[in-house]
Amino acid sequence: MAGPTTTTERGEPGTRRPVGARPKGAKRTGPSPARPSRLPGPRAVLLIVAALLVLASGVWLFYGSAWLRIEEVTTSGTRVLTPAEVRAAAAVPVGAPLVSVDTDDIEDRLRRALPRIDSVDVVRSWPHGVALHVVERTPVLLLEKGGKFTEVDANGVRFATVDAAKAPKGVPLLELTVAQSPSLRRFGADRLTAAAVGVAGDLPGPVAGDTKVLKVRSYDSITLELTGGRTVVWGSGEEGEAKARALTALMKAAPKAGHFDVSAPTAPAASRS
Template structure:
């Protein structure tokens, strides 16, 4: 120290400088670097793994469809076997390759099916959930057969007898209605009567044995027990239904809701 300069700290004294030691360690730590050949090999391995998985899922028999599970069939009119038959060969092969939209299309083609939902139940099940149509009326035809119609006005089945608890729509047209057949068709009259039946409260619908159509403005309900309801036209159905529900609490055999603002009870 004679020349006035400080001597370099010894290795032992440098131990008091932790930051310098850390920097030295970082500089001396080896770094992993892949060569171009290594990157190429790794890419090939990743591609091979992904390709194997794709083949396993989409092309091999490991994840084939083994079952079509059907939900929503509530009676013998629409069975699970009928739904499976509609799906047919679409349920064959790998589950991942099943065309769900086409399965929905085929099942929706069944007249008694209102809605359908299809999804994959991994690893081996195709899930199909259906909503059946429910008849709100049965339209009596000239041949004596009864066509069932749902709340949307869709005809989906024709049988020799109407379903239990469903009003029967029958055309008993007056001469005046026949004279204007070209203005208001029979199909429109039936449509109006079905709308009336669809709007009835459940407790009244069960009692409504018949919905008789005399003309567009003259629809009549025949209830169990002999009571009748003059409904009028298929307009203001919701209001007429509420008024009729209130009127039914009174004694009578004849109920008139043709003008729901001024209903009447007699008999």
């Protein structure tokens, strides 16, 4: 015989809830009933189609159409090189889609083909151009061999060999006379050349302009031959800034001297010969 209905089973006064029904406000613990999938409406379909058309038009515009194709290649920054040389080495594919040009590949190709180029920047110039901005290396020393002159930049890079007629003016000649020196075996010609390059970079402006020859006999014996028959004993490539200051002061104090020694910058000396 069933017992009396409890308050819990009845729920709120005046109502009757079937036994086992979920109380009002209780969370559902079982899986949610599956909802039927809805197809996109006409408006959504139109938006998708429009987006695809825009995408296809863009691809065609950049790659398939006669517009936005390379028609002109310009150069800037050349000094010794000619624009025609740069354009020929760059081999920019005229007529190709501008968006497809590989700027990194062109930059690498220019540096390999023209060692005189220190840096290069290839820029797309919309709608039809490619611009080549180059920076050429600046020689600080010249190496002479067999009537040819090799240009050396501030990093010690030997980047071009020219004949006497094309050798840059005002650049000192580097003489390495170290064939019998122990320094050659210890340091090597490249390191001695790098030391000479460092000295050339440390020279005061007026002295650098007057320097005709920079001689390296050993790591500790670097001398300068200046205009007017003057000479400077520089010593090693170390303490370059201190030696430059000492030489500047010495030349002001003894303007008629013909021989200067700053190998010990704390005790510089000058004499007439």
